[in-house]
Amino acid sequence: MQIGVYLAHPRPGSFNHAVFDAVVQELRGRGCRVVAHDLCAEGFPPSLSAEETGTVEAAPGASDPQVALHQRELATHDALVFVHPNWWGMPPAVLAGWVQRVLAPGVAYKLGTADGEPAPLLKADRALVLNTSDTPIEREETEFGDPLQRIWAACVLPYAGITDVRRTVFRTVTDSSDEERADWLHRARRLAAELTL
Numbered sequence: 001m002q003i004g005v006y007l008a009h010p011r012p013g014s015f016n017h018a019v020f021d022a023v024v025q026e027l028r029g030r031g032c033r034v035v036a037h038d039l040c041a042e043g044f045p046p047s048l049s050a051e052e053t054g055t056v057e058a059a060p061g062a063s064d065p066q067v068a069l070h071q072r073e074l075a076t077h078d079a080l081v082f083v084h085p086n087w088w089g090m091p092p093a094v095l096a097g098w099v100q101r102v103l104a105p106g107v108a109y110k111l112g113t114a115d116g117e118p119a120p121l122l123k124a125d126r127a128l129v130l131n132t133s134d135t136p137i138e139r140e141e142t143e144f145g146d147p148l149q150r151i152w153a154a155c156v157l158p159y160a161g162i163t164d165v166r167r168t169v170f171r172t173v174t175d176s177s178d179e180e181r182a183d184w185l186h187r188a189r190r191l192a193a194e195l196t197l
Contacts, residue, residue, distance in 0.1 A: 001196055002033040004077040004124075008084040008095035010040040015173055015181060019130050019188045020083045026189040027081075030196055035073050039094045042066070046097020052104065056111050062101070070102045077124045079195050080162070082152070086133040086169070089147035099156055108160035120161020127157050128195050129167040130188055134174050166191065 005024055009016035017038075024036045037044070045064055052062075062068040084091045091099075105111055109118040129152045133140070140146055153165040168191055170176075170184040 001078040002035065002076055003027055003079045003081060003195070004073060005034055005036045005081040006083070006095065006098065007036075007038045008040065008082070008092045008098075010092070010094075012041070014085075015170070015176075015184075016083055016085055016132055018181070018185060019132070019170070022185045022188050023081055023083065023128075023130070023192040026192045027196070030193060032196060035077070037070070039098060040092075044070075044094055044098060046094045046101070048097065048100045052101060055105055056114055062104075064101075067101045070098070071104065071107045074102060074107065075121075075123065077122075078126075080124050080127040080157075081130070081192065081195070082127070083130045084132075085173075086131050086135065086148055089144055090151070091148070103156070103160055118159050120159075122160045122162065124160075124162055126164035126195060127152070127162050127166070128191055129165065130191070131167065131169045132173045133169050133171040136172060137169075140169075140171075166195070 005020065005027070007016060007020040020036070020038070024034050027034045044066055062071055082091075082095065084095050090096060102108070106121075108122055109120050111118050129148075131148055135144070149167060152167060157165050168187065
């Protein structure tokens with residue numbers, strides 16, 4: 001399998017980085033070809049240009065070399081993994097920009113008319129989303145309704161044909177113990193392994 005693994009956290013040494021490293025090591029240890037990107041460290045350019053705002057017509061070839069590289073790689077992946085914190089109920093801006101620029105029409109999906117159904121173009125059929133959060137689960141569910149679940153499992157990935165969306169949240173991170181974090185890293189490895197089955 002070829003799996004794309006994407007990290008969106010700007011602070012080196014964050015727990016998100018540890019999760020990312022654990023997932024990449026686990027997948028490579030299982031013989032997967034892993035294409036790993038630390039979007040912040042690589043300086044991925046998240047701002048959508050005016051030329052990239054269409055939804056029906058196929059996007060023009062990406063003029064930015066990083067965006068073009070990610071689009072080419074995306075077409076070859078069998079599965080995707082995203083690692084990021086929950087910030088204001090959204091992924092960090094660099095990952096939101098990645099979605100908008102890389103999952104473009106003609107790359108991730110084809111849409112004949114504005115009111116039509118998208119035809120997915122990706123080879124990937126499954127994805128794993130690993131989030132960190134400092135919001136207790138009770139508050140997340142009762143006050144906010146878990147917006148990240150809606151973003152990934154209802155809005156973004158199914159549009160490109162990925163309907164097997166697995167998501168886990170590690171919480172609360174800031175006050176977690178070393179033992180909890182070790183357990184979460186073990187769980188991240190197990191979830192990554194299950195993605196290959």
